[in-house]
Amino acid sequence: MILLVTGVALSGCSASTGRPGDSSRGPRSAGAHFRLFDNTYYRDSDLSACRTSTSYTVYESRVMALTGQTSAKQELALPDRAAYQSMLRRAVDRGGPVILDFETLYLKGARHVAERRYDKLKRFLTWTRQVFPNRIVGVYGVLGNTDPAHRDLAKALAPLQDAFFPTLYTTRSSFTAWRAHLDSVRAEAQRVDPAKRIYPFIWPQFHAAASPTKALLPRAMWRSEVEAVAQTMDGAVVWSGARNAGSSTWARDTCAVMSTTA
Numbered sequence: 700m701i702l703l704v705t706g707v708a709l710s711g712c713s714a715s716t717g718r719p720g721d722s723s724r725g726p727r728s729a730g731a732h733f734r735l736f737d738n739t740y741y742r743d744s745d746l747s748a749c750r751t752s753t754s755y756t757v758y759e760s761r762v763m764a765l766t767g768q769t770s771a772k773q774e775l776a777l778p779d780r781a782a783y784q785s786m787l788r789r790a791v792d793r794g795g796p797v798i799l800d801f802e803t804l805y806l807k808g809a810r811h812v813a814e815r816r817y818d819k820l821k822r823f824l825t826w827t828r829q830v831f832p833n834r835i836v837g838v839y840g841v842l843g844n845t846d847p848a849h850r851d852l853a854k855a856l857a858p859l860q861d862a863f864f865p866t867l868y869t870t871r872s873s874f875t876a877w878r879a880h881l882d883s884v885r886a887e888a889q890r891v892d893p894a895k896r897i898y899p900f901i902w903p904q905f906h907a908a909a910s911p912t913k914a915l916l917p918r919a920m921w922r923s924e925v926e927a928v929a930q931t932m933d934g935a936v937v938w939s940g941a942r943n944a945g946s947s948t949w950a951r952d953t954c955a956v957m958s959t960t961a
Contacts (some may be wrong), residue, residue, distance in 0.1 A: 732770070733960040734934030735953070736795050736898065739892040741939050749954030753793040754936050756800050756839065757827075761786055765833035774803045777819055780826050787830045798864050798936070799823055806845040806852050813849040816875055817856060825828045835861040838902065842891065843884050843900035853891050862890055862896040864936065867928070870908040878927060885931060896933040901925070903939065903949035918948055 735753035737746045759771065765778035765786060789848065804816040805901065820838060827836050828930060837860040845853045857863075863885045869877055881899075888897050903921055904913045916924070928935045 737938045739939040740941040741944040754795040772862040800839040806849040817852040857892040867899040868906045
């Protein structure tokens with residue numbers, strides 16, 4: 700049970716739930732049994748040639764359609780539970796993890812704001828679990844986008860997630876800077892829940908912060924990123940939008956790394 704009492708989040712239980720990826724299974728062994736989840740929608744290349752599973756990301760826009768909310772900059776409103784769960788049953792058309800990408804609910808800002816967002820995320824995770832009791836469920840980006848003052852809320856939210864799904868997109872042209880970000884994500888995961896699996900989102904393209912055209916990463920850089928994730932994390936989600944990649948080398952290099960993992 701998780702209670703929010705007088706503004707303080709309390710985690711009252713860490714016992715095993717028997718769910719996939721449950722944090723009670725013991726300490727993580729980074730790099731062992733690495734799992735790659737395919738969340739790409741490229742039109743001209745894919746990961747069908749290598750050992751992957753699929754995943755599905757639920758975006759805020761789908762929830763906004765249930766409430767009539769029109770501004771993507773506004774904090775996501777809670778919909779009717781039945782309507783939300785009905786939407787999930789219709790929309791989730793891939794197997795594997797179900798990941799909630801609700802970026803306006805990051806645990807940032809004033810305490811009362813972070814607590815309100817925590818309460819919404821708790822409800823969304825609970826409602827999602829009711830629909831998918833045997834799937835890995837988690838929230839995108841909360842790990843890495845929580846103010847240190849609100850880490851207790853992130854800790855209280857952790858038992859409702861089977862894994863953490865931080866972002867490791869390439870926002871600079873330096874692999875050293877990207878690797879430093881990876882290390883900071885791992886360190887934050889240790890502070891929040893050291894036994895929780897980490898499946899970061901990675902992307903074969905540069906983020907717009909590094910490339911306005913979101914160009915493909917150089918092959919050596921992408922392969923180095925995939926290798927680093929395979930050596931340090933429990934798995935990863937490879938993401939893309941619905942567009943042409945312009946090359947299939949990213950897929951071949953990903954599969955080459957996967958062929959060497961445990």
